[in-house]
Amino acid sequence: MIRKALLALAALAVLALGGLYAWGLSIPATTRTEREVQFAASPEGVHxxxxxxxxxxxWRSDIGKVEVSSDGKQWTEFPDDGSTLAFRLIESRPASTFVIAYKSSLGFEGLWRAGLEPDGNGTRGVFAEEVTIPNPFLRAIGRMTSPPGQHLDLYLQDLRRVTEPQ
Structure with a gap:
């Protein structure tokens, strides 16, 4: 009796893992999220x-610590969730562009871009985040625990809070 129950549980676990893997295969390895945001601050201030x-x-609500290389072109963020994110500066043009590449200890990597331009008395910002998760299991788990755009939305919420006049 116990043997049959254990076999049934094992079969159920195999089916669940197979389903999770199949779902992960159906999700693109790379997703792209883009947001357009208006800021009351100047492009120079936002940049x-x-x-x-x-x-x-x-000012970021999800970061516990940041360690920056001596040249300032690489850094590691230590989010409150216990993971690490290693960043590399790709391009930075004052009041215009900021592009970085990143790799997470959680098995994903990507590219993050900010394009800024004057708009009236403030700034129009276009922010894009590309995330690549090679492992199908991690893609499925990532989709359930952190849908595309969730981290970008939190970042922009924090950025708006510190750039808007009080």
Whole structure:
């Protein structure tokens, strides 16, 4: 009797893992999320905030610590969830562009872009995040625990809070 129950549980576990794997295969390995945001701050002010990686712990709600290389072109973020994200600066043009590549200890990597331009008395920002998750199991789990755009939305919410006049 116990043997049959254990076999049934094992079969159920195999089916669940197979289903999770199949779902992961159906999800594209790379997803892209884009947001357009208006800021009351100048493009120079917004760029200064996003390019100051040493100061991000002070205003980002999900970061516990940031370690920056001596040249400032690479850094590691330590989010509150216990993971690590290694970043590399690709391009930074004041008041215009900020592009970084990243790799997570959780098995994903990607590219993050900010394009800024003056708009009236403020800034129009276009932010894009590309995330690649090679492992189908991790794609499925990632889709359930952190849907595309979730981290970008939190980042932009924090950025708006520190760039808007009080």
């Amino acid at each position: 200064a905030r996003i390019s100051d990686v040493r100061g991000q712990k002070a």
